Amino acid sequence: MAVNHDVTGGPAQPESQNPGGITASGVSRSFGPVHAVEFMDFHAPAGKVTALIGPNGAGKTTLLLMLASLLAPDSGTISVGGLDPQHHRAEVRSRIGWMPDTLGVWDSLTAREILTQIARFYRLPVAGIAPRVSAMLDQVRLSDLADQPARVLSRGQQQRLSLARALIHDPSVLLLDEPASGLDPGSRVELRIMLRELAEAGKAIVVSSHVLSELDEIADGAVFVNRGRTVRQQTMDEAAASGRRYSISASDGTVLAAKLSELGLAFRIEDGRRPAVSLMLLNDDDAARLLRDLVLAGVGVSSFAPASGALEETYMNLEGERR
Structure with a gap:
């Protein structure tokens, strides 16, 4: 067959x-x-x-x-x-x-x-x-x-x-x-x-x-x-396994950026109504660990959430490859 x-x-x-x-x-x-x-x-x-x-x-x-x-x-x-x-x-x-x-x-x-x-x-x-x-x-x-x-x-x-x-x-x-x-x-x-x-x-x-x-x-x-x-x-599982971008904001952006740098994570500063940083994380477990590390380090995290959905992340990656 x-x-x-x-x-x-x-x-x-x-x-x-x-x-x-x-x-x-x-x-x-x-x-x-x-x-x-x-x-x-x-x-x-x-x-x-x-x-x-x-x-x-x-x-x-x-x-x-x-x-x-x-x-x-x-x-x-x-x-x-x-x-x-x-x-x-x-x-x-x-x-x-x-x-x-x-x-x-x-x-x-x-x-x-x-x-x-x-x-x-x-x-x-x-x-x-x-x-x-x-x-x-x-x-x-x-x-x-x-x-x-x-x-x-x-x-x-x-x-x-x-x-x-x-x-x-x-x-x-x-x-x-x-x-x-x-x-x-x-x-x-x-x-x-x-x-x-x-x-x-x-x-x-x-x-x-x-x-x-x-x-x-x-x-x-x-x-x-x-x-x-x-x-x-x-599949959606495959899309999720490719990672997605998370957006994080804190009461003190300088402290947040310093901790992310200390952890060896690449991030970028996002301009918008609320100052935030964004970075790529591979899966939900990585996101949970990062949030725990930030809180334990005393970073005043005010928001921590995916900046895009799994399908949007794939779509934007494909658009980037096409260009």
Whole structure:
């Protein structure tokens, strides 16, 4: 049996061992002279949340459209639960829930009518459509607005309706493009909880977002892309093991700097509203030891926390390497 290899050189699991996931191997797509995606590899396993990360123009949306079977690749292969969308389009689409970054349809229809029509498109049993629609409206907290036209919904409410639309047929794969856009803080927390619950139920979830702090809270792994290519794939454990930058402030910055120098640690002074220093630490244990050493040395530490998330640290490192 052939074994695929990811861009870091490590062996990936054979697709047959990941029947519920979604995989792209060497996919490319051009629009005239523009090469939006070139030989990109991607894998999102069942039961996990996989973050898709990259700058604007990196090819994320084009990849998502191909994964959703809405855009055919010029070359390469895509597998959804072991099925090729080119040859099993109807079955593949029944397994995928697609949430674009805007709702984009039927502004004059009510939220209930939109979900009902989508349920009919997916050929859900007629008797079960009404209760399924009501359950989804309740899950995304839109029951009170169920009979209002979509055009009167706020950006955040439309995002919640779009999520319900993607989930109406209980797909095994969920593709989300900027799902937290427009959501208030409370709704963002609810979204994180919902996505973790869906992953724990066995769904393969792909989230594309620029808000890396949100992805830190929900993702099990990440695929980084740039200029149409995959540049890194890693689990959250691997991201955390790469270390991250911590920010430390104290009542007396001079004393803090002197102690860090005595400990042989390289640091830099950060300009900002609150004077602080930052330094790289390999893991949580190193951070705990440093905090203990500072406190025992009498340094008046007023704040000690990661300056960035694990995914943000990887992203910035990749940006630095690219430059």
